[in-house]
Amino acid sequence: MSLFSFFKPAPYKKVVSDPELVKKRYKYWRIRIFYSMYSGYAFYYLTRKSFTFAMPAMMVDLGLTKSQLGLLGSVLYLSYGLSKFVSGVMSDRSNPRYFMAFGLILTGIVNIAFGFSSSLIAFAVFWGINGWFQGFGWPPCARLLTHWYSQSERGRWWSFWSTSHNVGGVIIPILAAFLAQSWGWRSAMYVPGGLCIMGGLFLINRLRDTPQSLGLPSIEEFRSDYPGSSDDEIEQSRAEAQQERELTTKEILFQYVLKNPAVWILSISYFFVYVIRTAVNDWGQLYLFEQKGFTLMAAGSCIVLFEVGGFVGSLAAGWISDTVFNGKRGPVNVIFCIASFLVIGMLWFLPVGAVLAAWVSMFLIGFFIFGPQMLIGVTAAELSHKKAAGTATGFAGWFAYFGAAAAGFPCGKVAQDFGWGAFFFIMAACAAIATVILFPLWSASARPKVFQKKSANA
DSSP states (O other): OOHHHHHSOOOOOOOOOOHHHHHHHHHHHHHHHHHHHHHHHHHHHHHHSHHHHHHHHHHHHHOOOHHHHHHHHHHHHHHHHHHHHHHHHHHTTSOHHHHHHHHHHHHHHHHHHHHTOOSHHHHHHHHHHHHHHHTTSHHHHHHHHHHHSOHHHHHHHHHHHHTHHHHHHHHHHHHHHHHHHHHOTTHHHHHHHHHHHHHHHHHHHHOOOOGGGGTOOOHHHHHTOOOOSSHHHHHHHHHHHHTOOOOOHHIIIIIIIITOHHHHHHHHHHHHHHHHHHHHHHHHHHHHHHHSOOOHHHHHHHHHHHHHHHHHHHHHHHHHHHHTSTTOOHHHHHHHHHHHHHHHHHHHTOOTTOHHHHHHHHHHHHHHHHHHHHHHHHHHHHTSOGGGHHHHHHHHHHHHHHHHHHTTHHHHHHHHHHOHHHHHHHHHHHHHHHHHHHGGGTTOOSOOHHHHHHHHHO
């Protein structure tokens, strides 16, 4: 059996006819699928951020500069962003059970190899490879979230799932700092790598593909929840759900992604959102240490509050979009970006030594920036096609990680040559630009009619 056949989507089985059995199985599998991909993506975050929190020890041990460390961060983000797009196309034609697990096992192996290295070139090569396999985590989750949870509830499920990287983000600085301090920075690469290899085996055991591969009806049919804002759109969605099939790669890539203006709008806005998210996460600790007189421990605690704020903000954004705006993600994206602009100023003008104010500022930045960071992905999946969810979110993620790469070496260079004031001016400008770009999608709630018609004729 070839590797490609190993990744093939699981075939559909005959649908179970007993409604009570269908309900019972759906309840079981929705819980099992969710906790599996939640924990799996948290594991991915351990090996994505292991280097970030080993940096201080690496600077002391190896004499690396800020620019060199920033370069390694940019290498990861560029390879990860490209991988999210390519693996998105692949994952929409793959079984997430094996696709996600394979990536997690490989990223664990690469982290261990990084820990055995000592040269900047080797670091760059292994960290670039790590970024590539990191891209195997998000797209299969997008496929699972669109197949197992319907539109009227998806914002809440997706937002809850997205907190998995906040969990990973809280665990890894504590774990990496403890390991680096106790046994050196290399142990901060070995241990997360080993944990991810075990996590990949766990995913193979726990995950499954679509409901139909287990003999269940589609999620839209099961919950009588068909996307659309008019009777015609809902009827079209019902017909598609009853005749659901796997799309060709050409249909996925061109019809539902590259020719979809909504996906382009979301992708461009994602760039600016990720500049903010990544810059605050990667450089916030150093800024507070250098400019505000914080100890490393106090500055690190602020990063934890940033992740906690992101956890709460993601949940709030999903709940608000589902309940207050009836499944519309646009208003929440715009409102949260405006708020991000304001709270960035709080951190910028923070008084020296004001730890409590820093905690509040970092919590609020996390709260408001992780809202659109999560919902832009949901929106891309919903304004595309459920069978193109991985590609649409992967394409948007490609742009996002160009933004993350810009937050690495370029933002580090700006802070180094022009000061932290210039750094924060860029952050505020990114929030303002993202707000303007996202505004045209304020009222969007389902796939544009033009794409529905094309799908019907496909």
